Amino acid sequence: MHVRAGPVMPGEARLELSSVCRSFGPVQVLFDVQIDLRPGEVHALIGENGAGKSTTMKIMSGYLQPTSGEVRLEGKDARFPDSQAAEAAGVVLIHQEFNLAEQLTVEENVFLGRELKRGPFLDRRAMRAKTAELLDRLKCHVSPSARVKDISTPDKQMVEIAKALGRDARVLIMDEPTAVLTNREAEVLFELVERLRADGVAILFTSHKLDEVKRISDRVTVMRDGRVIATTPTAEMTEDQMAEAMVGRELTDLYPARRAPLGDAVALKVEGLDVPGFAQGVSFTLRQGEVLGLAGLIGAGRTEAMEGLVGLRRSTGRVEIDGAPVTIRSPREAQDKGLVYLTEDRKGRGLLLNMGLRDNLTLQSLRDFTNPFLDNKGEDEALTKAIEDFDIRTPSRDARLGNLSGGNQQKLLVAKVMLTGPRIVIIDEPTRGIDIGTKQQIYDFIHRLAEEGVSIIVISSELPEVIGLADRVLVMRRGRIVGEVAGDEKTEDAIVRLAMGLEGEEDRESESA
Amino acid sequence: MSTTTEQRAPGRARPWMDLRVLGPIIALIVLIVVGALMNPNFLSYANITNVLARSAFIGIIAVGMTFVITAGGLDLSVGSMAAFIAGLMIMVMNAALPGLGGGLAVILLGIVAALVAGLAAGWINGFLITTMRIEAFIVTLGTMGIYRSLVTWLADGGTLSLDFGLRTALQPLYYGGLFGVSWPIITFAVVAIIGEIVMRRTAFGRYCAAIGSNDTVARYSSVNVGRIRLLTYVGLGLLVGVATIMYVPRLGSASAATGVLWELEAIAAVIIGGTMLKGGFGRVWGSVVGVLILGLIGNILNLTDAVSPYLNGAIQGVIIVLAVILQREGKAGT
Amino acid sequence: MKHLKYTAAALALLAGPALAQDTMVIGVSIPAATHGWAGGMNFHAQQAIDRLEEVYPELDFVLATASDPAKQVSDIEDMVATRGISALVVLPFESEPLTGPVASVADQGVWITVVDRGLSQEGIEDLYVAGDNPGFGRVSGEYMVDMMPDGGDIVVLRGIPTTIDNERVEGFEAAIEGSGINVLGMEHGNWNRDDSFTVMQDFLSRYPEIDAVWASDDDMAVGVLAAIEAAGREDIQFVLGGAGMKEMIQRVADGDSMVPADVTYPPAMIATAIEMTAVGMTSSTPVSGEMIIGSVLVTQENADGYYFPDSPF
Missing domain, CATH: 3.40.50.2300 (Response regulator)
Incomplete structure (x- = not known):
């Protein structure tokens, strides 16, 4: 038996799913799922997007009911009718997109729906004190009276956890808790997880970052295609084995080496690009067929600089495409010149979640499907081709985009942007929140594009990704390009030192200000 | 993550068994059956023609409103705008009468004046909303008051009346027609068909839905959000002009009482028809059905004594709410 | 020209009591011209005021039109507060909501003439002019x-x-x-x-x-x-x-x-009311009481006497 520090009590399952199946209409998405969470144990649930992790978590926490099978809490049958019932029993799910009322204060959120009262009035003092105590326990320094919309993302997550603890959570389920956190913020979360484990809370989390899984979990369950493939003590599995179990095949090298030599033609030349408030004096060149990485801390101005370049923000500066000076005032003008930007914010800026695949796919290049009436047949053919080329897995061609998994949404977003036939593509965070299999597909795709002579800028906060993909890496800090690394200098250490301003001063607050 | 309930994209729903599509049509059919049972004259040629012709004003406006609402906007000013344009058209024609005589020239001048005024009024709304970035609700609430006052001012608090000679010349625009179908009905049908094609089969319609659904995504997809939005308001203004051209010959007058509450009737028709008030999805044929539902309710209540006339508003309200409830997809809560 | 006058009246309302030291001010509060009859009534009110201001230099008039009862109450309060009116001619938008406010104006010793729609409480007004x-x-x-x-x-x-x-x-x-x-x-x-x-x-x-x-x-x-x-x-x-x-x-x-x-249901009754109020303010002629303007049948024989070409109504 696997033993780690902390009061692990083997065999005593606190929450257990056994033989759980779940169907949506005719589509079965979970098959005989068997998983148990033990008190004082950190359990990782991994799998590709669409493997059934979310459904499993939702069944555990009462958001969904199993079609068949059993949910047991401490040995007793506990098929929660809804999430409130689950919370009342101490089973809390923390969503990837937080469930916080943005306009309310931290304290109001923590006590939302179970406010403390004194007579007919709210007992604000007691609630504030209790909230402060909870936040203290989490080592979170946000004020109970701050409005949630004003606090940072990691703080919001802490508030979510405080909310869960305030409800005496004995089972805490977290959906990709670190997806929105920087490494440093993730460290704080891990410390907290350690403490909760010591308190005897049963914790389940999902993550696409296998190094994290390896580091903090006691046991790991791998899911694929709606089935549990394996549940093993984490210590007995390497990261590669986890990845292979998830994907179901052997993974080749994530970052293949450049096969075609790089030409000399300059596709894009930018000089002195200023985006007021975000970036100053950004200058660089991009060669034809080159993959240029753009690294830096969150808030360094990478996204804003590139949005300025394509006309999404006001900017000044000299831009040349293929040697000819151009003026770009709107995304349309950029697109007409073969320059497109693929946003990092898939849900907020990239895709219309309540509309269908076809309408999303052709939105950016709708002019090519107009004659002057829309060529619905042409659009359908484009969709068929995109589904094939990008391996988009969808319940049906008519599904709303919101019903696709994150990875498949991302693939559709890439397909949508590529449908415009660009020669220069700026891809912002190409693999945020998607699984390893899809990641590999997107990396392959970027390489193929570059081989075809398309020039690419990749903005990424994941250093292995930016190093593995890019021929050269530019590093931004506080709105300026502070360095360039290529060849042997292209190491994580070099990039981090540049991004931090060589001193390694870790002051995220001032960076994002 | 892909494992949420399978919901279909709007507009591509299964044609049958879907209340979102059938709701308004069922309501319309029920009304027709009720009307026919209550009064034998209900299905007479004259009555059907009356209802269609009088629904045409709101109907033409509702087609334009469908685009505005689909693109996430709103226009409260259309009723006052219609009154103002009607007043302007009457004044222009009266003024031009001595110079141009009572013939076709004056009529054409009146028509052009109404269309230009409609375009301009729509453009002003659109400009303030898109370029000045003021909430559509506030802008059109403001222009609603402005146009209403302007027409009162132009009419000196009374009524602007078309010169009697002109009235006879202009009357065929409302009462005349082709093959026994009057012009308002023909125009309404043509506008509705064009509107449906534009919404369903052109990039403009798709852009409207995209903007209403999420304007940031539209902007990041190289859609000129401001221009499309502006065009929806300009188009609506133009259609208000078209509606007014047929309104003026009916009674040959305009006053502060002209077009009162037309905006709400048009918006109600659009929503009954299945367009989403918050934008992102719209259907023109639905708005046409919505207008007919509203028109028929009034007609049926006038044709029977079953309900106290004091309760007309309540009956309308109940039917509007019912028509919208019918369209909801099965489950309530989640 | 008439439009300018409305504006002038509104500005005068704002200008405050400085002007109104030696002259007496008569306030006229009527519903806005939202339909034909009200339009005619507005026209006659304005005409009567123009005419009476020439006849009686010692009188000053304030005209306010309201689009709802609440606005009318505010209008009347403003008249009392900023112009110190000695008489109020009011055509109530609705009877109930205006009764209280008009009664409190009457308590301050202001002459009250009520037109067309009576107040819901009797005895408040000094003069009542109404159609039948x-x-x-x-x-x-x-x-x-x-x-x-x-x-x-x-x-x-x-x-x-x-x-x-x-x-x-x-x-x-x-x-x-x-x-x-x-x-x-x-x-x-x-x-x-x-x-x-x-x-x-x-x-x-x-x-x-x-x-x-x-x-x-x-x-x-x-x-x-x-x-x-x-x-x-x-x-x-x-x-x-x-x-x-x-x-x-x-x-x-x-x-x-x-x-x-x-x-007939003459919108000109407002003119009668304003004129009688002016007479009552400037002379000792007794004008208080009730005056009902009957409805008259107009036929081809007597139509000429009821035709006002300048009126908008």
Whole structure:
């Protein structure tokens, strides 16, 4: 038996799913799922997007009911009718997109729906004190009276956890808790997880970052295609084995080496690009067929600089495409010149979640499907081709985009942007929140594009990704390009030192200000 | 993550068994059956023609409103705008009468004046909303008051009346027609068909839905959000002009009482028809059905004594709410 | 020009009491011109003020038009506070909401003239000038009986559901009782041309044989006549409107067989009220009491006396 520090009590399952199946209409998405969470144990649930992790978590926490099978809490049958019932029993799910009322204060959120009262009035003092105590326990320094919309993302997550603890959570389920956190913020979360484990809370989390899984979990369950493939003590599995179990095949090298030599033609030349408030004096060149990485801390101005370049923000500066000076005032003008930007914010800026695949796919290049009436047949053919080329897995061609998994949404977003036939593509965070299999597909795709002579800028906060993909890496800090690394200098250490301003001063607050 | 309930994209729903599509049509059919049972004259040629012709004003406006609402906007000013344009058209024609005589020239001048005024009024709304970035609700609430006052001012608090000679010349625009179908009905049908094609089969319609659904995504997809939005308001203004051209010959007058509450009737028709008030999805044929539902309710209540006339508003309200409830997809809560 | 005057009056209201030391100020508060009759009433009020300001240099007038009862109350409060009015001529938007505020103005010793719509509490006003709503209905009904001595089938269009409308219809019904005149249908046309057009169209669909229409208002008569003309129906002998709109009076004078008569409910009553108030302020003539301006039947013979070409109504 696997033993780690902390009061692990083997065999005593606190929450257990056994033989759980779940169907949506005719589509079965979970098959005989068997998983148990033990008190004082950190359990990782991994799998590709669409493997059934979310459904499993939702069944555990009462958001969904199993079609068949059993949910047991401490040995007793506990098929929660809804999430409130689950919370009342101490089973809390923390969503990837937080469930916080943005306009309310931290304290109001923590006590939302179970406010403390004194007579007919709210007992604000007691609630504030209790909230402060909870936040203290989490080592979170946000004020109970701050409005949630004003606090940072990691703080919001802490508030979510405080909310869960305030409800005496004995089972805490977290959906990709670190997806929105920087490494440093993730460290704080891990410390907290350690403490909760010591308190005897049963914790389940999902993550696409296998190094994290390896580091903090006691046991790991791998899911694929709606089935549990394996549940093993984490210590007995390497990261590669986890990845292979998830994907179901052997993974080749994530970052293949450049096969075609790089030409000399300059596709894009930018000089002195200023985006007021975000970036100053950004200058660089991009060669034809080159993959240029753009690294830096969150808030360094990478996204804003590139949005300025394509006309999404006001900017000044000299831009040349293929040697000819151009003026770009709107995304349309950029697109007409073969320059497109693929946003990092898939849900907020990239895709219309309540509309269908076809309408999303052709939105950016709708002019090519107009004659002057829309060529619905042409659009359908484009969709068929995109589904094939990008391996988009969808319940049906008519599904709303919101019903696709994150990875498949991302693939559709890439397909949508590529449908415009660009020669220069700026891809912002190409693999945020998607699984390893899809990641590999997107990396392959970027390489193929570059081989075809398309020039690419990749903005990424994941250093292995930016190093593995890019021929050269530019590093931004506080709105300026502070360095360039290529060849042997292209190491994580070099990039981090540049991004931090060589001193390694870790002051995220001032960076994002 | 892909494992949420399978919901279909709007507009591509299964044609049958879907209340979102059938709701308004069922309501319309029920009304027709009720009307026919209550009064034998209900299905007479004259009555059907009356209802269609009088629904045409709101109907033409509702087609334009469908685009505005689909693109996430709103226009409260259309009723006052219609009154103002009607007043302007009457004044222009009266003024031009001595110079141009009572013939076709004056009529054409009146028509052009109404269309230009409609375009301009729509453009002003659109400009303030898109370029000045003021909430559509506030802008059109403001222009609603402005146009209403302007027409009162132009009419000196009374009524602007078309010169009697002109009235006879202009009357065929409302009462005349082709093959026994009057012009308002023909125009309404043509506008509705064009509107449906534009919404369903052109990039403009798709852009409207995209903007209403999420304007940031539209902007990041190289859609000129401001221009499309502006065009929806300009188009609506133009259609208000078209509606007014047929309104003026009916009674040959305009006053502060002209077009009162037309905006709400048009918006109600659009929503009954299945367009989403918050934008992102719209259907023109639905708005046409919505207008007919509203028109028929009034007609049926006038044709029977079953309900106290004091309760007309309540009956309308109940039917509007019912028509919208019918369209909801099965489950309530989640 | 008139528009400028309105603005001037509004500005004067803001200018404050400095101007009003030696002159007496008479406040006039009336509903805004939202329909034909109110438009005529606004016109007559403005005309009376223009005329009286010349006749009585010691008098100053403040005119305010309100689009709802709450605005009217604010108008009156402003007049008292900023202009120190000595007399108030008020045509209440609605009786109930205005009663309290006007009573408190009266308590401050201000002369009160109430026009058309009475307050819900008696004895507040010094002078009451009003049209005769039951009389309006009665005169209309009697005319119908005269025109159709053997009885007949008529339809009735009513106004906006209010006391005024109820009194008129009751007076009308009392007058035609036992005459053999049969009311086929009664619907609200809301004193609006478009609404009455629609209602009349539906009446025409519903009743194949109608002898006459009591439109009860000239704006509604316009809509009714247009609907009859469009339907090409020959069975209807005449339409009786009311209130004395100039276009209708002209048709009466011209001997139009569809519009043989009209019944007055003169918007000029506001002018009478303002004038009597001015007289009461400037002389010792006793003017307090109640003055009911009866509704008169206008036919081709006397139409010229009721035709005001300059009035918008």
